[in-house]
Amino acid sequence: MLDHLTIVDHPLVQHKLTLMRQKGTPTAGFRQLLREISQLLAYEVTRELNMTTKRIETPMQEMDAPVLDGKKLALISILRAGNGLLDGVLELIPSARVGFVGLYRDEETLEPVQYYFKVPEELEDRLVIAVDPMLATGNSSIAAIDLLKQAGAKNIRFLCLLASPEGVAKMKEAHPDVPIITASLDEKLNEKGYIVPGLGDAGDRMFGTK
Numbered sequence: 001m002l003d004h005l006t007i008v009d010h011p012l013v014q015h016k017l018t019l020m021r022q023k024g025t026p027t028a029g030f031r032q033l034l035r036e037i038s039q040l041l042a043y044e045v046t047r048e049l050n051m052t053t054k055r056i057e058t059p060m061q062e063m064d065a066p067v068l069d070g071k072k073l074a075l076i077s078i079l080r081a082g083n084g085l086l087d088g089v090l091e092l093i094p095s096a097r098v099g100f101v102g103l104y105r106d107e108e109t110l111e112p113v114q115y116y117f118k119v120p121e122e123l124e125d126r127l128v129i130a131v132d133p134m135l136a137t138g139n140s141s142i143a144a145i146d147l148l149k150q151a152g153a154k155n156i157r158f159l160c161l162l163a164s165p166e167g168v169a170k171m172k173e174a175h176p177d178v179p180i181i182t183a184s185l186d187e188k189l190n191e192k193g194y195i196v197p198g199l200g201d202a203g204d205r206m207f208g209t210k
């Protein structure tokens with residue numbers, strides 16, 4: 001059973017995260033690092049997947065070999081920055097089903113506004129991994145998970161790159177059943193709802209929109 005908050009302190013994750021935080025890291029490098037880090041985080045978020053066995057034949061003999069049990073898991077990208085994490089996770093779990101929740105943050109109220117929702121069928125039978133690089137105010141993450149629960153999801157994990165203490169606390173209050181897996185718990189949010197020290201606007205940095 002995962003704790004409510006897991007910080008992945010693996011040296012490779014921490015090293016890559018430092019490179020991503022640096023403001024001089026160009027878009028291509030940022031994207032590549034995010035892809036690499038998301039594979040390492042995916043390894044952690046799937047650590048406790050249920051297993052079963054399957055009878056196979058090696059060139060030497062038959063054996064009962066371990067395979068993943070149950071329906072294929074669902075990866076849900078919280079647009080748009082979630083797509084950066086999604087790509088790397090999909091490389092590790094290519095058969096996963098994929099959904100998208102479109103939410104943008106109203107920069108004045110900091111409240112999430114929904115503009116898109118499309119998720120795989122039978123969410124109730126799947127492990128659902130929602131991905132968004134930044135757990136900042138928690139408003140959009142909570143709203144996305146509200147929507148996933150309304151669509152039937154029962155077993156949800158939230159994967160992010162950076163989390164703020166404020167966002168983690170809010171998520172715990174709203175969704176205590178959803179474990180959070182992150183590479184870092186940063187110091188705080190600033191007055192504009194950005195994580196500090198953070199890495200700036202994850203979407204802008206990965207797509208080069210600023």
Ligand code: URA
Binds near residue numbers: 081198
């Ligand atoms: N979203 C971002 O991209 N960065 C932050 O610091 C907070 C929210």
